[in-house]
Amino acid sequence: MGFQPVPRDVPFLLLFLTQVATPTWYAGSGYHPDDSYNEVYVEERPQAPALDYRVPRWCYTLNVQDGEATCYSPRGGNYHSSLGTRCELSCDRGYRLIGRRSVQCLPSRRWSGMGYCRQVRCHVLSLPASGSYTCTNGVALDSRCDYSCTTGYHLEGDRSRLCMEDGRWSGGDPVCVDLEPPKIRCPQSREKMAEPEKLTARVYWDPPIVKDSADGTITRVTLRGPEPGSDLPEGEHVIRYTAYDRAYNRASCKFIVKVQVRRCPTLQPPQHGYLTCTSEGNNYGAICEYQCDGGYERRGTSSRVCQSTRQWSESQPTCVPMQINVNVNSATALLDQFYEKRRLLLVSAPDPSDRYYKMQISMLQQATCGLDLRHVTIIELVGRPPQEVGRIREQQLSADVIEELRQFQHVTRSYFNMVLIDKMGLDRERYMEPVTAEEIFSFIDDYLLSNQELAQRRAQRDFCE
DSSP states (O other), rough: OOOOOOOOOSOOOOOOOEEEEEEEOOOSSSSSOTTTTOOOOOOOOOOOOOTTOOOOOSOOOOOTTEEEEEOOOOTTTTTTTTTOOEEEEEOTTEEEEOOOOOOEEEETBBBBBEEEEOOBBBOOOOOTTEEEEEESSBTTTEEEEEEEEEETEESSSEEEEBOTTSSSBBSOOOOOOOSSEEEEEEHHHHHHHTTTTTTTTEEEEOOOEEEOOSSSEEEEEEEEEEEEEEEEEEEEEEEEEEETTTTOOOOEEEEEEEEEEBBBOOOOOOEEEEESSSTTTTTTTTTEEEOOOOOOOEEOEEEBOOOSSSOOOSSSOEEEEEOOOOOOOSHHHHHHHHTTTEEEEEEEEETOOOHHHHHHHHHHHHHHHHHHHHHEEEEEEEEEETTTTEEEEEEEOOOOHHHHHHEEEEEEESSOEEEEEOTTSOOEEEESSSOOOOHHHHHHIIIIIOHHHHHHHHHHTTTOO
């Protein structure tokens, strides 16, 4: 038995077809309004007691913009909006379904839900710090955005991203990192000559030139080596600078400062003499003074200087046996020959047979080497006039010179006595009895030697042994 048409006066579910309100949309959202969209909603009403499934247009015909509705009717293919029809909604590529995916034509002559297609759009990508990107089609589907970094930075992560059908971008946000070290340039290597009488040179240089390839920020520059303006000793000195940028990248540079000491040929001491030099002895500005051993005197210059040409000034002096002129008219003329050169030991006795005299002369004759090392000359004054004798070694002094010597140094003829006179002609010690040579040497070494003589004396400590 077939279905009968429903009379018009029989109550039934009313179908309210209303124009869909234009949804709110924003530029770039991917949604475009369409006036043809219809909104289907259900109004609760009592269900009619009888339904006619044979009415071909029970519900309005579905029209999905940018998509389609695939419907299946119980009555067959020509009844796509009849009562009981079920429709599957789908969208074209590049569009996303909003709402119900499956709807059914209800007895109320309304569809059980609604749906529409909205264009797929991805969100606007954020710019990476110190970088940028360019896109082929904005934020639309299949748009590809390629990232790049500013100079000095390197891209880490995805270089390109695609806007996918689900409205999301492929991959993840890349970052621009500063991996490039700063650029640093040190001063040129250089050579510097040591200053006169010094083995060092004061060297100055400009700080290195440093630039960062990324954001231009240099956080720290360290120095390994001496500071500019330092006194550098002879040799090569490596100066190294290291610069750090904000990303802790570092770069280093180095240069060499070579300090040279101009030197003269090494001097040799003269025979029967020695040298005392300042500084290193043969460097530029060094002064070498010549000294002669006891019993010898210098002939020639007293000192020489190492010049900037690496040559010594003057010429080499010599040490020759000291010549004492006893044929003088006064004691002053005699003593002037020893001034600043020799020490004098005046030995006086009333008679050559004096036991103190003979004992003292015997001890002194055995210590001739030590006396010469200490620059001591012995003058003997023995006897009484007219048999009085004065001599220096084998050379005889005149009676007038003997008398003046006794008066100047207060040396008596009455008994044995000795006077030790320094190189300046001053009376330094008197002896009333014989003393050993060691006692005389000890006094001279402790009180009369200059610093140069003391150093020479230490070098020749075993010379007489």
